[in-house]
Every structure is written in structure tokens, then in C-alpha cells.
Amino acid sequence: MLAKRKLGTALALLAIFHATILFAGFLAPYSYQTQDRELPFAPPTRVHWVDASGKWHARPFVYRFADDRANPGEYVTDFSIRYPIHLFDIGAPYKFAALFSARVHLFGVADPGRIFLMGTDAYGRDQFSRFLFGGQLSLLAGLLAALLSVLMGTAIGGIAGFYGGWIDEILMRGGELFLALPWLYLLFAVRAALPLHVSETQVFLLLVAVIGMIGWARPARLVRNVVLSVKEGNSVVAARGFGASDLYLFRRHILPETYSVVFTQIALLIPQYVLAEVTLSFLGLGVGEPMPSWGSLLSSLQQYYVLSSYWWMFLPAILMIPLFLTYYAAAHAAQERLKSVTL
DSSP states (O other), X not given: OHHHHHHHHHHHHHHHXXXXXXXXXXXXXXXXXXXXXXXXXXXOOOOEEEOTTSOEEEXXXXXXXXXXXXXXXXXXXXXXXXXEOEEEEEEEEEEETTTEXXXXXXXXXXXXXXXXXXXXXXXXXXXXXXXXXXXXXXXXXXXXXXHHHHHHHHHHHHHHHHHOHHHHHHHHHHHHHHHHSOHHHHHHHHHHHSOSXXXXXXXXXXXXXXXXXXXXXXXXXXXXXXXXHHTTSHXXXXXXXXXXXXXXXXXXXXXXXXXXXHHHHHHHHHHHHHHHHHHHHHTTOSOOTTSOOHHHHHGGGGSHHHHHHOGGGGHHHHHHHHHHHHHXXXXXXXXXXXXXXXX
């Protein structure tokens, strides 16, 4: 019962996080490419309920940043005008859930006011909006790469365990080769072999394909072990005695027994592959500007003055940690749940 409750909680948290990313256009106050060149590296905007004179307001509001003439590159708060935060504000157009166009945002402020919950980058772009939009690319890359790895691993591991012999030997030795491959250097080599001008879609698919195809070996080994133990079971032996084909045996009796391993591997691989995409984009090998990803949001930290002066540029990395921990908690809870069901 406790394992079921843990799994339900983890899945609910993951559903909330992914729904937030899916509806990024609605939740983000600005487009991911909206720039305000007058506000580079602006700190996070403080939301106020009490104004400078001590008066409380029912509607939250923000103040605008202004250049600090005494300290170039710094900002001071202009307390002369309040900018109330409006719900369901009309702003930049976006695709609602990637299906149809809309312009309604959950919140916003009237021009020339600005609200930057996570500050801005070097081009004055809202980091909070870019984090939400960037999550769509990073999470999708992790999900597709994990599915590709697990599908390949299930097919290869199932064939190796079911037929055994020289087939098993060849496939498992190939798996060891893929486990030993340094995927980062392999991607360097693949990217160097491609033309300099590659579309964003091609780069994204390249990332998914390389990350996913390199990672199939570990799921394949686990699936193979399950198949080796199941194929000698009474149900499989009886079905084989009645003349069942190999495809029927694999589809009806063996494949369902691997579902626990498959689900657990997907939950474990998604955060690993999201982190892989973040690393590659951080190094400049991912999807280029203006499309955001979590790795490109962190790429400015390669510059020492950004690293030492603008603490809010670390916020995207900090916000990824709960997501990764929740995925690992879901995988652990799913494993416990499946063990309790089979006992």
C-alpha cells in the first residue's frame, strides 16, 4: 500500500511538471525570443503587496528597473509607478499545447512595466519564459531517446534471450561495445561530419538518435535476463507443445513479463537523457538560437563574469533537480510496487 501511494505521488508530481511545460505559452508572460536590450542580466523582479509608502494593495504589483547611473551595469528600482499584475493578460502569440494559436497569458503587466521571475539573460530575454519553453525541447528529447533505447533494448534483449546460442553471444558482445563507447566524443565526430548549416529539426533528431541508439545495451541486458527465466516456464513450454509459433510465444507469454523492467528503465533513462541533451546544448552541440533548451540557458555560465556576478543564471539548473529526483523516486516506487504485486 505504501509503495502504491509513493508511486501515485511521484506520478502526480511528474504529471503536474509536464503539464506546466506543455502549456508553457500560456504560463509564460513573454515569448522565448522577446528581447529587451535595455535590461540585460536584470535580476528577478520582486512582487509587492505593500507600496513604498506602506499602503497595502489587494492586487500584487511590480516596480520597474532603471539604470543605476552611479554604477554602470547595475539596476535600481523605480518606485514612482506601480505596475499591477493582471491575470489572463493579452501578449505575444503562441501555440496552445502545440495545437492552436492563442495570445492569452496567465499573468502579465502593462508596458513599459516588466515582470522577470527568474531575471533576464544577456539579451534581456525573460529566463522564466525561456525555461518553460526550453523544457519542451529538453524533455521531448529525453522522452524520445529513452523510448528509442528501451524499444531497441527490448527487441535485442528479447531475441538474445529467446534464441540463445551464437545469436545471444553476438548481440551481447555488441552491447558491451556500446556500453564502452564514449557517447560525447561520438557525437563530436558525428557533428563534425555534418555540414555546418544544419536545420534545427535535423540537429534535434540527431541528438535523439545518437543518445537513444547508444543507450540500448543496458535495457537489453535486463530484458535478456527476464526472457531467460521466463522462456523455460510452464506456460511457455505448454504453449510450445501445442505448436505455438515463436512470435506468439514472445508476444503473449514473454513480452508481458518484461513490462516492469521496461517501465523502470524508461523512468530511469529519461532524466539521464535530458541531462545528456542539457550537456550537449551547454557545449554548443544542441539546437541553436533562438530556440531555447535547458542547456542553452546555462551556456552563459561558461563566462566567468556571469558565473560570479549573476546568481539567478543558476536558477534553471536548480529547478531541474526536483524533476530528476521525482523521476528516480517514480522508478524506485514502481519497482517496489511491481515486486509487491508479484509476491
